[in-house]
Amino acid sequence: xxxxxxxxxVLHCATTLAQLEPGAxxxxxxxxxxxxxxAPYLAKQLQALVRAGVLAAMTGPRGGFRxxxxxSDITLLQIVEAVDGxxxxxxxxxxxxxxxxxxxxxxxxRICVLAEKMAEAHAAWRSSLAGVTLADILAELPPxxxxxxxxxxxxxx
Amino acid sequence: xxxxxxxxxVLHCATTLAQLEPGAxxxxxxxxxxxxxxAPYLAKQLQALVRAGVLAAMTGPRGGFRxxxxxSDITLLQIVEAVDGxxxxxxxxxxxxxxxxxxxxxxxxRICVLAEKMAEAHAAWRSSLAGVTLADILAELPPxxxxxxxxxxxxxx
Numbered sequence: 213x214x215x216x217x218x219x220x221x222v223l224h225c226a227t228t229l230a231q232l233e234p235g236a237x238x239x240x241x242x243x244x245x246x247x248x249x250x251a252p253y254l255a256k257q258l259q260a261l262v263r264a265g266v267l268a269a270m271t272g273p274r275g276g277f278r279x280x281x282x283x284s285d286i287t288l289l290q291i292v293e294a295v296d297g298x299x300x301x302x303x304x305x306x307x308x309x310x311x312x313x314x315x316x317x318x319x320x321x322r323i324c325v326l327a328e329k330m331a332e333a334h335a336a337w338r339s340s341l342a343g344v345t346l347a348d349i350l351a352e353l354p355p356x357x358x359x360x361x362x363x364x365x366x367x368x369x
Numbered sequence: 370x371x372x373x374x375x376x377x378x379v380l381h382c383a384t385t386l387a388q389l390e391p392g393a394x395x396x397x398x399x400x401x402x403x404x405x406x407x408a409p410y411l412a413k414q415l416q417a418l419v420r421a422g423v424l425a426a427m428t429g430p431r432g433g434f435r436x437x438x439x440x441s442d443i444t445l446l447q448i449v450e451a452v453d454g455x456x457x458x459x460x461x462x463x464x465x466x467x468x469x470x471x472x473x474x475x476x477x478x479r480i481c482v483l484a485e486k487m488a489e490a491h492a493a494w495r496s497s498l499a500g501v502t503l504a505d506i507l508a509e510l511p512p513x514x515x516x517x518x519x520x521x522x523x524x525x526x
Binding site (some may be wrong): 227296324353 | 493
């Protein structure tokens with residue numbers, strides 16, 4: 213059960229964008245160089261964040277990505293699920309209905325209790341990430357972080 | 370982020386073993402036929418449960434697997450982690466320390482706040498599964514389930 217490396221990329225890129233001046237953007241190429249990750253693949257992930265309403269893609273000479281909403285309105289769950297999907301890591305394939313022990317369909321109208329407990333665990337994971345916004349993350353960074361981030365990202369133009 | 374199909378197998382097999390008479394066992398071959406899953410691969414998973422102290426493997430003419438502890442002392446977390454490991458699905462590769470935005474090592478003595486929040490979510494998932502025992506699962510099955518399970522599994526001898 214592993215999340216891809218790109219999960220770390222998008223969490224950090226969103227945190228970086230949250231530190232820019234209001235209205236400022238950063239391109240996929242800038243963010244890729246900022247974190248030394250592959251630009252084409254990162255661009256795909258950033259587009260997924262746009263589709264999820266987390267980022268906005270601005271075109272034109274000052275084009276690039278910025279947050280689509282206030283940092284206090286973007287949760288880690290929204291970022292993670294934008295690129296990794298929202299489905300539970302546990303997939304119930306209904307093995308209770310197969311083999312010599314197969315239960316008849318009329319005994320399987322309710323969700324399997326094991327699947328239910330695994331779904332509850334996934335809900336607890338989601339709830340934990342839904343309780344953390346980008347604003348919460350920024351609040352835990354050193355006070356000098358935004359100025360440093362802006363300076364470093366703009367040096368990449 | 371997916372758990373393998375075998376996660377469902379071991380959860381169901383442990384639930385089945387929890388319904389046998391005290392001291393009774395079922396073999397990997399029986400359990401494989403009971404759920405119509407591949408016996409050699411299931412046997413490997415059951416051995417992992419033995420190594421984790423969830424199941425006991427009995428040798429001899431009445432050999433096979435049984436619970437190593439009371440059903441009330443075995444949690445879903447122990448079963449899942451016996452076969453899938455206990456590591457978080459999120460892997461922090463410290464991208465904050467690479468690229469043009471790289472933070473110096475002295476600013477990275479504390480865990481990355483994003484990794485910390487992802488770890489908290491994993492802890493919430495683990496805590497949810499640690500709160501459910503096999504006895505809790507049995508309590509939610511129909512009262513007729515154990516007798517049916519025993520009869521079906523012993524018919525496979």
